[in-house]
Amino acid sequence: MAIIGKRLVKQVKTTGVKATIAQRADDAFTRFTSGLTWGDVRGVLRGDPAPRPNPRVKPHTEGFWFHIRPTFYHEATTSLYPTFRLGFLSALFFAIEIITGVYLMIFYTPSPERAYSSMIDIITNVPFGMFMRDLHRLGAEVMVIVVTLHMVRTFTTGSYKKPRQFTWFTGVVLLMVTLGLSFSGYLLPWDQLAFWAVTIGTSMADAAPVLGPTVNLLLRGAPDIGAGGLLRFYLLHVVLLPLIGIIFVAVHYYKVVRWGLSLPPEMEPVGEDNARKVPPEKRVNFLPDIATNEIMYIAIAVAILAVSCATWYHAPLETHSNPLVTPNHTVAPWYFYWLQGLLKNTHIIPILPTDISTVVDRFFANVLGLTPKILWGIIIGPLVFVLLMVVPYIDPNPSRRYGQRKIMLTLGALFGALILYLSLAGIPTGVPVTGFGYVGGAPAAEVAQEFMPDEGDGALMNIPFDQMVVGEYQVSPDAGVANAPDLNAVLKEIYYDMQRRMTSADPNGRKLSQDAVAKVQIAQIQPDLKELTISISYTDDQTGTPQLYTKFKFLHKNADH
Amino acid sequence: MSIIKKIVTFKPSFTLRVIFGLISVVGFLSACAIVGLGDLSRALGAQDAKYQARSIEDGALVYSQQCARCHGPDGKGIAGQGPALSSITFLGKVENGIEVTKSQRLIDIGWVGNLDGYIRAVTAAGIPLKSSNVWDVTHPAFGQSYGGNLRDDQIADVSLFIQNWRQAPYTEGVIDSPKPGEALGPKPTAVPLSPEQEAGKAAFLKYGCTACHAIKGVAQGAVGPNLSTIGADAANIITQADYKSSQGKATTASEYIHESIVSPNAYIAPKCPTGACVAGIMPQNFAQTIPATDLTNLVAYLASLK
Numbered sequence: 001m002a003i004i005g006k007r008l009v010k011q012v013k014t015t016g017v018k019a020t021i022a023q024r025a026d027d028a029f030t031r032f033t034s035g036l037t038w039g040d041v042r043g044v045l046r047g048d049p050a051p052r053p054n055p056r057v058k059p060h061t062e063g064f065w066f067h068i069r070p071t072f073y074h075e076a077t078t079s080l081y082p083t084f085r086l087g088f089l090s091a092l093f094f095a096i097e098i099i100t101g102v103y104l105m106i107f108y109t110p111s112p113e114r115a116y117s118s119m120i121d122i123i124t125n126v127p128f129g130m131f132m133r134d135l136h137r138l139g140a141e142v143m144v145i146v147v148t149l150h151m152v153r154t155f156t157t158g159s160y161k162k163p164r165q166f167t168w169f170t171g172v173v174l175l176m177v178t179l180g181l182s183f184s185g186y187l188l189p190w191d192q193l194a195f196w197a198v199t200i201g202t203s204m205a206d207a208a209p210v211l212g213p214t215v216n217l218l219l220r221g222a223p224d225i226g227a228g229g230l231l232r233f234y235l236l237h238v239v240l241l242p243l244i245g246i247i248f249v250a251v252h253y254y255k256v257v258r259w260g261l262s263l264p265p266e267m268e269p270v271g272e273d274n275a276r277k278v279p280p281e282k283r284v285n286f287l288p289d290i291a292t293n294e295i296m297y298i299a300i301a302v303a304i305l306a307v308s309c310a311t312w313y314h315a316p317l318e319t320h321s322n323p324l325v326t327p328n329h330t331v332a333p334w335y336f337y338w339l340q341g342l343l344k345n346t347h348i349i350p351i352l353p354t355d356i357s358t359v360v361d362r363f364f365a366n367v368l369g370l371t372p373k374i375l376w377g378i379i380i381g382p383l384v385f386v387l388l389m390v391v392p393y394i395d396p397n398p399s400r401r402y403g404q405r406k407i408m409l410t411l412g413a414l415f416g417a418l419i420l421y422l423s424l425a426g427i428p429t430g431v432p433v434t435g436f437g438y439v440g441g442a443p444a445a446e447v448a449q450e451f452m453p454d455e456g457d458g459a460l461m462n463i464p465f466d467q468m469v470v471g472e473y474q475v476s477p478d479a480g481v482a483n484a485p486d487l488n489a490v491l492k493e494i495y496y497d498m499q500r501r502m503t504s505a506d507p508n509g510r511k512l513s514q515d516a517v518a519k520v521q522i523a524q525i526q527p528d529l530k531e532l533t534i535s536i537s538y539t540d541d542q543t544g545t546p547q548l549y550t551k552f553k554f555l556h557k558n559a560d561h
Numbered sequence: 562m563s564i565i566k567k568i569v570t571f572k573p574s575f576t577l578r579v580i581f582g583l584i585s586v587v588g589f590l591s592a593c594a595i596v597g598l599g600d601l602s603r604a605l606g607a608q609d610a611k612y613q614a615r616s617i618e619d620g621a622l623v624y625s626q627q628c629a630r631c632h633g634p635d636g637k638g639i640a641g642q643g644p645a646l647s648s649i650t651f652l653g654k655v656e657n658g659i660e661v662t663k664s665q666r667l668i669d670i671g672w673v674g675n676l677d678g679y680i681r682a683v684t685a686a687g688i689p690l691k692s693s694n695v696w697d698v699t700h701p702a703f704g705q706s707y708g709g710n711l712r713d714d715q716i717a718d719v720s721l722f723i724q725n726w727r728q729a730p731y732t733e734g735v736i737d738s739p740k741p742g743e744a745l746g747p748k749p750t751a752v753p754l755s756p757e758q759e760a761g762k763a764a765f766l767k768y769g770c771t772a773c774h775a776i777k778g779v780a781q782g783a784v785g786p787n788l789s790t791i792g793a794d795a796a797n798i799i800t801q802a803d804y805k806s807s808q809g810k811a812t813t814a815s816e817y818i819h820e821s822i823v824s825p826n827a828y829i830a831p832k833c834p835t836g837a838c839v840a841g842i843m844p845q846n847f848a849q850t851i852p853a854t855d856l857t858n859l860v861a862y863l864a865s866l867k
Contacts, residue, residue: 047575081569113713124609131596296578299585303592310592319619320714525635527728529617548841554621556614 034063044288056287070257072283073290074275077261082157085297086150087256090174091249092301093143097181098242100136103128108188110234112227115190116320123317130314135305137315140182142305144335147178155391155412158400159262163273165392167255170248172389177245179335184237186333187230192455195321196330198233199225204343208378209369224323265400318455327454329428329439337426338419343377344426344437435507443501443512444536444549451494452534452553459490460520460532461553461561468522468530468555475518494518494534513539528557613721620722623715627703630775630783630834636726638736641696641777641789645735647726652676655727669740680720684711697778754865761862764855768847775834776866783834785843791818792867804828815864822856823848 011020029038035058036044043051050056059066077083107126108118122129151171154160160168187198202225206216221228260275268274284290332340347357348364364370397405424430425437440446451460467484475498479491501512516538523531535550555561573581596604625634628646633639636647645651653676654662664676672679685704690697703709704716711719754762762779765771771780777789795814798804809828811817820827825843832838844850851859 079570079572116714120612124605124612127600127605128593128596130604130608131593131600292575292578293573296573296582296585299582299589303585303588306589306592310595319615320712525621526617526722526725528614529621529722529725531621546841548839550839554618554625556617558610558614559618560611560614 034059034066044291047288047292050285054285056285060286066286068253068257069286069290070260072278072285073261074263074278075282075284076263076267078284078290078293082153082264083261084149084153086146086153088294088297089146089301090143090150091253092298093139093146094245094249096139096302096305097136097143100132100139101238103132104136105238110188110231112190112230115188115230119189119191119317131309134309134313134315138309138313139305140185144178144182147175151175151388152416156409157262158265158405160392161395161398161400162392163259164255164262167252167259168392169389170252170255172385173248174245174252175388176385177241177248181237181241181245182335183333184233184241187225187233188237189317190230190321191318192321192325192327193316193318195225195323196326197332200330200332200340201336202229204339204377204381207371207373209374212378265402268400270401270404271398316456328441328445328449329453331427334423337423339377339381339426341422341425341437342381343373345372345376348372348375430507438507440506440508442540442547442549443506443510444516444538444547446506447494447498447501447512447518447536448534448549448551450497451490452532452551457561459493460534461555463487463490465530465555465557468532470522470524470530472519472521475520491520494520510541513541515539525554530555616718616721617725619715620718620720623711623719624722627711628719630781631698634834635731636723637731637734640736642698642775642781643696643700644738645731646723647731648735648737649730649732650735650737652724652727652730654730666738677720677724680723681716684716684719685709685713698781754862757858758862758865760855761858761860764851764859765862768851768855768859773843786830786833786838788863788866790867792864795864798828798830815860818863819856819860822851822859
């Protein structure tokens with residue numbers, strides 16, 4: 001202390017107070033930036049050319065954060081193509097998820113009694129709570145897209161080839177971590193959407209032979225999802241998966257830097273890898289060029305995300321989870337639609353005629369214990385990831401040129417198309433032309449589901465509250481309810497929807513009977529609370545008996561459907 | 562193609578980076594400002610109202626499934642089953658969020674907490690028969706912690722739904738609980754059933770009628786019409802004009818009851834616990850499934866209920 005004090009006094013005496021403060025501040029700043037003075041940083045941010053000798057290399061050898069990043073990039077990798085910045089964006093969204101996630105963690109309790117009310121609390125009582133939740137949710141969805149695109153890009157440019165096979169392998173692990181993070185986070189709001197999407201997801205594990213029930217029990221903590229399952233998914237979501245993610249990001253990025261960003265395929269001789277041998281005139285220094293670009297990308301991505309969440313995007317929150325009530329048309333999260341579509345295969349070999357297929361199924365079930373659900377959901381589904389992992393090790397072609405990789409690129413495109421097809425099959429409406437994957441009950445129930453779904457909002461519920469005039473209305477093209485144009489419009493929509501279902505059969509071959517009529521009843525139950533009932537009378541197309549289908553919902557003035 | 566090439570090989574100049582970056586930072590900050598200012602002024606309150614409203618909707622569903630059969634769909638109470646919940650005596654009155662009339666019921670029973678607490682406590686934990694001692698029906702314990710089937714959040718929803726009546730509680734046509742210590746008057750002395758009627762009562766229980774119909778002290782079904790006084794009601798119905806214009810052919814109360822069992826769609830009774838009765842709900846095949854003797858006894862039993 002005394003020595004510093006003496007030095008300080010001496011410095012002040014010789015140079016004056018002002019110069020001493022400036023000198024000391026600059027020293028502190030230089031320690032913080034691992035070797036750059038304020039003047040250097042200013043030069044970087046202004047885009048000044050580097051002085052010689054270049055002080056901007058020093059942070060790469062002295063500091064932790066900059067030593068992770070390369071000192072220079074090859075000029076050819078700095079335009080949008082070939083990387084499209086997708087790897088960088090993946091890491092950025094991972095960071096955004098961690099930051100917003102920690103904020104949400106403060107207000108969240110992972111127990112069935114408290115979880116849903118935590119969500120309501122975050123939305124209604126926490127400043128920026130809803131904003132953070134929207135950012136977290138939208139960021140997660142975008143992250144899945146970005147990570148997938150990153151993989152598609154790497155495949156297309158052949159960047160997975162020697163020497164980057166292991167980089168690709170860790171990348172597939174990171175894809176699985178991303179999906180796992182997104183999926184485990186899905187359960188936490190503890191609403192109907194969460195509960196049933198995750199029930200579908202985990203019940204696939206249950207079907208697996210030998211280990212399936214054990215894995216399922218480990219995940220759920222009980223035969224059904226309850227307090228144990230919620231806590232386990234929470235711990236997966238906030239501890240285990242982020243930890244695995246961080247470790248694999250570290251390995252992945254180390255490999256990226258070790259081998260360099262792969263050059264555009266057309267720039268390299270076949271079978272060689274020149275990414276590390278950058279001639280001096282092709283070098284683009286990290287400081288200032290790459291750094292300022294990245295700062296811009298961060299700013300743009302965060303701004304788009306934030307503006308979206310402040311305006312049009314709000315994370316869904318349905319009613320409290322209820323194990324006793326399964327809403328119609330329950331689906332897995334969209335990035336698992338393909339798996340759900342895969343599970344809809346009813347036969348071991350789907351292309352055979354039904355009679356032969358049944359025999360084949362029976363043979364496999366009796367001899368090998370292999371049912372279609374096990375084959376398609378448990379064996380083929382996870383096999384997709386294994387296939388992705390081994391792609392670089394089984395692809396014999398050394399060339400990265402597009403023209404010389406016709407087979408692999410075609411296979412890749414076919415794989416992508418298959419995943420898209422299966423994803424379409426995963427949603428209740430099925431694939432448009434083939435009808436594969438269609439899930440639907442009686443046409444009358446589908447009409448009601450369309451306009452008044454079990455969960456979420458339908459056209460009937462979106463009618464402004466003051467236009468829900470109490471009364472009973474036949475569904476018709478021109479109901480003519482006074483002062484209720486929206487109500488009239490919905491009645492008209494229902495009418496035409498029913499007409500459509502009368503003339504064209506659904507993929508199960510079922511039509512709404514010609515004599516079907518529907519009516520909508522609106523009753524006032526309480527001040528500000530109305531009951532909406534839709535009832536459809538029709539003749540059942542299978543039994544020929546008259547049937548009545550009714551469905552009702554309560555709607556409150558302030559509920560904002 | 563050249564446009565695509567231009568886009569993918571595009572490298573933003575330093576100036577462009579600064580411009581894009583600044584625009585983005587301004588965009589981000591204004592998004593934060595919009596959200597923050599909204600939260601400060603009224604957005605959180607609006608969200609609160611929205612989710613409270615959704616709670617009331619959920620509560621209405623639970624009420625219609627679990628509570629309406631005894632307290633009535635409009636909460637006005639059903640004699641012998643459950644007292645009114647939408648009456649001013651039970652709820653007091655609220656105007657613009659301020660309580661203008663206190664709940665007389667809470668004062669009478671000496672409940673020191675608030676109305677919400679009372680509703681939730683009774684819904685969750687129930688009331689034993691001996692402490693309510695008014696009617697022959699106990700209040701069941703609905704809370705999962707007390708052996709029922711409702712979660713805590715559902716009980717909170719139901720309570721919000723019931724309190725939603727406080728803006729405009731009913732003052733007439735309600736069946737309130739009597740004050741503690743006051744009985745409802747002398748209980749009617751039960752007329753003993755004849756052996757035939759006794760057999761009819763057994764048939765009523767045996768053929769599943771209890772699932773939909775209520776008879777005071779016997780069954781609590783809440784789908785079809787209440788049959789507690791069907792003997793008297795039947796005699797009344799067959800004299801009505803809308804019965805005569807229907808397909809019904811009965812001329813006595815017993816014939817009407819018989820007809821209602823074997824061909825229920827001949828005439829649709831007007832009043833069911835949850836509103837107007839609907840055709841096609843009651844099974845059409847009792848003529849085949851109930852033996853003739855049981856049917857005769859059943860009609861005799863029902864006709865005796867007056």
